[in-house]
Amino acid sequence: MASKEVVLSAAKQFLNFVNKTPSPYHAVEEVKTRLLAAGFRELREADSWDLKPKDKCFVTKNQSTIIAFAVGGQFKPGNGFSIIGAHTDSPCLKVKPVSKVNRCGFHLVGVECYGGGIWHTWFDRDLGVGGRVLVKNGGRIEHRLVNIERPILRVPNIAIHLMRDMNEKFSPNKESNLIPVLATTVQSQLNGGGGSCDASKTEESKSANQSDKHQALLVQLLCGELQVKPEQLLDFDLHLADTQPAVIGGVLDEFIFSPRLDNLLNAYTSTVGLINSCTGPSLDADPNVRMISLFDNEEVGSESAQGAASSFQEYVLRRISTGGSQTAFEEAIAKSYMISADQAHALHPNYSDKHESNHQPGLHKGIVVKINSNQRYTSTAITMAILREIAGKAEVPLQDFMVKNDSPCGSTIGPIMSAxxxxxxxxxxAPMLSMHSIREMCCTSSVLQAETLFKNFFEHYPEVFKSLNF
Incomplete structure (x- = not known):
């Protein structure tokens, strides 16, 4: 086992990543920064690609999905792909296209629930916003990232004196009870932040300016961060995020308390695994292409141009396979293998009855292999045997997970991409607790275990594939 210092070092580097990434756009930008520092170059979908062995490249879609790959030194069209798939999005509250809500002397911000979040955990949290803004700059439209890390929003709970049965059946209405407070009307008017001045605008002028769809104070804050004028704002996609940073926790410094563990942990560790696998000589002898595919929109079904259900990854694979026989792509698929890396449910000490008695993954006990005969997960005896062989070489422990027969089962991008x-x-x-809460929990050792497993997967999959005798 690695020393505690090595485990904590890997975990803290992950914390630095997650604290900079309140949205999928920030996650992709951080991944790009690391890839560029490691010698990868950016490709554009609209350009022609001229790829050679040992090239290291990446391409993005919608600035929220990224596919990065390193071409093996012995690669020829028709050879296989070694792929890790993960996703960049997490359940959150997103600012509505028209978000201005004024009620009871408060300026509120209308939000939409994205994905299957545990929404009661968003109450009484100090919230900022992060995402992207489309800005008109002269004759150009620019994509800008913004991250307001200070607490500007809050969804306040109702006092128990006014809802006596709150602890028995608190189930807030997502449309009417889950609207964050930005400011009071009184202070807004005293500070010149909208109020009565908005009423003087005509309906025609209101529709002509995107900024008028949102609270003036929020628009002013965004414009100040980006150094632009309100009329330059064309559109934006803003995610609310907890301003409390991800931290190491527990009396023994063994836990990670963090937002967006599902699934930034795997987006980050797969990136590190790919980069680390390219630092030694192993890439020179690799007949395969090593690849990570980090998709947006997994939490809402993946059916988008930048989701795993799109043709984006297939197009990339076909372009890399160009130059061989007419069936080079089809030949490559038969030699390829994909890891769908998404967080797993650890045994919950207070709800142990929710877990199947022989499948109870624990923290610090290894990476979890997820199995479901009804194909909510894609693992088969063959694909699990391959992974176990690689994990043995990496000295990374594995655990098995299967839901109870009387329990619903979640799913991942695995079934979508493999089909x-x-x-x-x-x-x-990696095993975790509090999945889909605003603050999730996992163990520090998962970061290093995932990085090690992914690095060894890229280095050893071709030889394990050759060992298959069927």
Missing amino acids: KLGMATVDIG
Whole structure:
């Protein structure tokens, strides 16, 4: 086992990543920064690609999905792909296209629930906003990232004196009870932040300016951060985020308390695994292409141009396979293998009855292999055997997870991608608690274990594939 210092060092580097990434756009930008520092170059979908062995490249979609790959030194069209798939999005509250809500002397911000969040955990949290803003700058439209890390929003709970049964059945209405407070009307008017001045505008002028769809104070804050004028704002996609940073926790410094563990942990560790696998000589002898595919919109079904259900990954794979026989792509699929890396449910000490008695993953006990005969997960005996062989070489422990027969089962991008491509796939993840809460929990050792497993996967999959005798 690695020393505690090594485990904590890897965990703290992950914390630095997650604290900078309140939205999928920030996650992709941080991944790009690390790839560029490691010698990868950016490609554009609209350009022609001229790829050679040992090239290291990446391409983005919608600035929220990224595919990065390193071409093996012995790669020829028709050879296989070693792929890790993960996702960049997490359940959150998103600012509505028209978000201005004034009620009872408060300026509120209308939000939409994105994904299957545990929404009661968003009450009484100190919230900022982060995301992207489309800005008109002269004759150009620019994509800008913004991250307001100070607490500007809050969804206040109702006092127990006014809702005596709150502890028995608190189930807030997502439309009417989950609207964050930005400011009071009184202070807004005293500070010149809108109020009666908005009423003087005509309906025609209101519709002509995107900024008028939102609270003036919020628009002023965004414009100040970006150094632009309100009329330059064309549109934006803003995610609310907890301003409390991700931290190491527990009396023994063994836990990570953090937002967005599902699934930034795997987006980050797969990136580190790919980069680390390219630092030694192993890439020179690799017949495969090593790849990470980090998709947006997994939490809402993946059916988007930048989601795993799109043709984006297939197009990238086909372009890399160009130059061989007419069936080079199809030949490559048969030699390829994909890890679908998404977080897994650890045994909950207060709800142990929710777990199948023989499948109870624990913290610090290894990466979890997820199995479901009804194909909510894609793991098969063959794909699990391949992973176990690689994990043995990496000295990373594995655990098995299966839901109870009387329990619903979640899913991942694994079934979507494997069905679309016909590619051998296994579903895995790091064990965690509080999945889909605003503050999730996992163990520090998962970061290093995932990084190590992914690095060894890229280095050893081709030789394990060759060992298959069927």
